[in-house]
Amino acid sequence: MKFKLTFWKIVFLIIMVLGLYSTFVRYFYGLGAVSNMTDQFPWGLWIGFDCLCGVMLAAGGFCMVGAVYLFNVESLHSVVRPAVLTAFLGYVLFIVGLLFDLGRPWFIWHQLIYRNPHSVMFEVGMCVMTYTTVLFFEFLPNVFERFNLKTPIKWIQKVYPILIVLGILLSTLHQSSLGSLYLIMPSKLHPFWYTPALPFFFFGSAVAVGLAMTIFESTQSARAFGRQLELPVLVTLGGALLVALWVNLLLRFEDYYHRGMLAQIFKPSYEAYFLWLELTLTFVIPIGLLSFKKVRLSPNGLYLASVCTVLGFITNRLNIALIGFETYVGHHYMPKWTEFSITLMIIAMGFALFGVAAKYLPIFPEAHHAVKARLRTEPGPVVSTPVLGHAGD
C-alpha cells in the first residue's frame, strides 16, 4: 500500500513525535521536568483536561445507550454505536492520561487491594475500571459482527440488559463523583465554582455534553465518510440538548441565587471574566441559537450550537480545575508545552483509533458497505482522520 502524506497525516506525525519526546521526559526526568505543576498547584492540565473533560466528553455513550435501550427511542439507533465507541476510546485514553499524571503509575493496581471507601478518588477509580469493562463488552458486538461470529453475539445479547443498566449506573456515579472530588476544598476553590451542588452539576452537564458530542460527531463523521446526514436524528438530539441546557441553567441560577452570589458574578474580576466566557458558551449562545426553530432544523445551526456547548463545558471544567484555584494559590498556572503536547498526543490517538475502528468495524452500519467498497478501489482514507472530531482524551 502506498503511503501518501496528507496535511492531517503530517499534523498527526508532528503531534506524535513531540508527544513521544514529552513522554520520554515524563518517565526519565519526572513530573517536575515535564510539567509546571508545583506544591502549590499539584493538579494541572492533565487532571483538568485529560481527566475531567475526557470523561465528560465520553458521556455520549451512556446518554445514547440510555435513550435507545432504556427509553426505547428507536429513531436514535444509528448513533448508538459511534457513541459507545467514543465512550470506550474516551475511557481507555483517560486511563492512559492517568498513567502520565500519577506519580507512581506502576502502583495503580493498589486501588484494588488497599481500598479506602471514604475516598471519592477511590469511587472514581473503581467506577472507571468497571465502566471501561462494561463499555468493552458493549463495543465487542462490533468486532464479532465484523468476523461473523454469531454465537458470542447471542451471549452478549443475553446480558445486554445488565450491561445497559450497569453502564448507566456507573456513569451516573462517577460523572457526578468527579464533581464530588472538589467538595473537600471549600476554602480553596473560588466560590463561583465551589458549591455543595457540584456532583449534580457535573452529572447534568455530562448529559448536555453527551447530547452535544453526539450531534458533533455525527456531523463530522458524515462529512468524513461521505455519508448522508441523518437530519431527523440530529433534530431529535438538538431538542433534547435545548432541554438539557435549560435544566443546567436553572440549576446554576438556583445555586447562585441561594448562595447569594448573583450580585458578585456580574462584578468584573479575574474569575468573573472566565465565568462569563463559560456561561456565554454553555448557555447564552447555544440556548439562543436552539430557541429558533430554523436553527433547530438546520444541520449547520445544530452543529454550531453543539460545538459551543462542548467548548463551554470544557471551559467550565478548566475553570474548576485551574482558574478557580489561582486566587487561593496567589499565582497563575500555565501548563508547560510538554504538558500540552502529551494532551494533544492523547487526543490525536483518540482520533486515529476512531478512524481505524470506523474503517474496519461496522460502526456506521448502513455506510459500512460503502466504505468497504471504497477501500478496495483506493488506498483507504487517512487513518488519523482528525476531522472526525470527537473525544478521546
Add this chain to the structure above:
Amino acid sequence: MSKALLYDATLCIGCKQCEGACAQQNKLPYDDNVAAETVQSAHKYTVVLTKDDKFMRRLCMHCEEPACASVCPVGALHKTSEGPVVYDVWKCIGCRYCMVACAFSQPKYEWGALNPRVRKCIMCPDRVVAGKPTACAEICPTGATKFGDRDDLIREAQERIRQNPSNYVNRIYGMKEVGGTSVLLLSSVKVEEYGFPASARIGDTPMPEYTGRVMERIPDFIPVWTLVLGGIYWVSHRREEVAEAEAEEKNGSAR
C-alpha cells in the same frame, strides 16, 4: 490519650533549632542554604517564619479528622491513635489528592524524583509511640514548642492566655479549626499573617464531612438507581412486547 504539640510564638526566639532537629530526625539535608528557605518543601517539613521581631512555625497540623487521609484512594495516609498523621509510601499511587485536599496545603511532593513520595511532617511517630517528645519539641531551648497530651496542652494554653491576655490573640488556633488539630498555636498576632488560612474560612467542620455527606448516600443510591433503571428498561420493553402480541392477535383474528 492523643498527643499534640503546642507552639507558643511569644516564647520563640527564632533559633531554628527545630528545623535542624527535624531534618536530622527525618534524614534530610540541612545547611545554611536550607535554613534560609522560607517555604516548606519535600526536603523541609517545618519552617520558622520571621516577621519583624516575631516568629511563627509552620508544620503539618495533624488534624483530628484529616482531609488527606479521607481522600487517599489507597489509604496511604492515616491518623494514628497517638495523634500523628502518618504516610505509608508503599501504598501511595501518586494521585496528589492529599495535597489538593489539605486546607493547610501541607503535603509536598518530590517533583524531581522518578518514584516520587509525598512529604510532610509525620510528628515523629516512632518517638511518640516510645513515649518521647518529637525531635523539634525536645530540642526547643525556650519551650516554645511543647509536646504533651492534647487536652493538657489546651488547658495550659488557655491558662497562658488568661494570665497574660494582653500578650496573646484570644484564640488557640487548631483547637476547633477543621474539627481540631494536634498542633496548637498561640501568638500575639494573627496567625493568618503568616499564611495560615483564616479560621472563618476553613470553619470548624472536619473536612472529610464535606465529601462524607455525599459518599454515605452511595450505598443507598446504588440499589435504588439500579431498580429505577431496570424498571424503566422493563416497562419500555414490556410495552414493545405487548404491542407486538396485540399486533399478532389482530392479524390472527383478521385472518
